[in-house]
Amino acid sequence: MSDIVKPFWVMVQKEIADHVRSWRFIILVALILLTTTGSIYTVLAVIQQHPAQLSANSHFLYLKLFTKSTNNLPPFITLIGFLGPLVGIALGFDAVNSERDNGTLSRIISQPIPRDYFINSKFMGALTVIIALVFALGFLVLGLGILYIGLPPAFSEFMRIVIFLAFTCIYIAFWLNLGITFSILFRQSSTSALSTLAIWLFFTVFYSMLVKFLINAFFYRQAAARPLAQLLSRISPSYLFNELTTILLTPSIRSLGGLSFRQMAGAIPSTLPIGQSLLLVWPDITALIAATLVCFGISYVLFMRQEIRAN
């Protein structure tokens, strides 16, 4: 009996194997590795020689690895926030329509497996690959840090980094699900790739401009419009992710919005413990997870209702 692998895990295994072997994935991983190595390397060089350049008190040195940058290379969190969605989209945009085109879809679901195994295994397979990639990358950075700095990270630093990596996976999973949804909606994989990329581009580049433009158009006093601007911005998953990760990896940030002088009065200028930082971004966390689940729910329903025949 132990010889028999459950069909669902057979399918997930196959998905993982297909992703890992595909050129698309290999190229993206190479791109991420190159850029992040560059970014980390420059930060490490600075840390080794003049740590004071990064921060006056050298607390949370390991977090600085992820958030700071020197020269012209963006920091790790910006890179992963930018390239991560691309990985998600690349793994998801042709999940269903390519199988339909190849004629493998009808063959697979005519096997004695429930129909949702297909869509679930697509998600599980890609998610496993993403988790492996993100955590491998994060731990590589940590390991590199230990080698260069010669001190182990504090436990709270380590936890912050693990949580950051976990939410990076969820964020990438959001784009993965969006890609899968479009791969069900559109029969052509090029159409689904372009539409997913269009949404990604809109949210990462144009959406913040749009919000700024609207606020400028309707409000005379910038300060009064701030809560509204923030509310609008938080519709964008990339904004949520940026806010979440920045606060998580920068313990000195004490509030999402600005604090008034009266609120600041008497405050001790210290860093927040990890629990408090998490509490600060709790809404972001909930929203990001919700968006990911909603996206998956939509793709699940779409797939279950779709006719199998190709034309």
Next chain:
Amino acid sequence: MDGPTIRIQNLVKKYGSNTAVDHLNLEINRGEIFGLLGPNGAGKTTIILSLLGLSEPTSGTTIVKGFNATSEPLKVKKVTGYLPDDVGFSGNSTGLENLVYTAMLNKIPRRKAVESAKELLSLVGLEEAGQKKTKTYSKGMIQRLGLADVMIKDPEIMILDEPTIGIDPKGIIEFLELIRNLSKEKGMTVLLSSHLLHQVQKICDRVGILVSGQLLAQGKVNELADELFGQKDTAFTAEVSPITDELIQDLSQQEEIKEVQRNGEVITMKGSREVAPLISKTIIRNNANLYRLSYKEYGLDEIYQHYFEEGTADV
């Protein structure tokens, strides 16, 4: 098990306002090869998909081996092998890997899966190609791999949707032979759909003719022909030399022989099959040499044509 292996009762499937299958009833017995014939868009694939529970019928029931395909698709899919009309395999894996994957989805342990996959590959003539990636396969090879893929779960029922599409004529004959041998060897029930009549005619025990979602006729091929054309006139062709005007006139005067025409070196006529001796006697009486006398036999083509015309006439 008693009763037919596949039973379709009052099946209706509508896509919007378009009716793909219209109150269809069909029974297929155990060990039988049934050919579902019809032009493209007649509803063949729709029927097949609802047999596998992959498409939900608007009304009516499909029962396969006693299981309702709509409510218990897993039990049906366990005993049924399905070859889709546009079958494909993941191109970056070899033929063998693809078969093993299918086997493992059927809960066959890997070692046993590899064993039977190799066996099946040699059975369908892909022994060497089994180690190559399927993206290098020709259409005929894909189709044969598809058959192996259907067989690997050791099904009791095979459902093949347009299995001969895209294969060259020689390959088609081999492929159909393969299907027939496999089914007879293992006593499998086979349902195959096609719009190509001649091929299917050869291996099917029974055929059903499907036009715009309705089964217009079903039965053995020759029975269908007799039923349809038994009383009708057939066309005669006689190769005669020399052809004289007296001979043509003599033939035309016979009451049973109609539409006598000279057509180059041959004479064409119409009449029931029983007039053949009369024709030959008339020719001999006129001192002409008769080289060949033949009448046209009705096959599926004509049956099909006949129904097709009716089908379109209704619309």
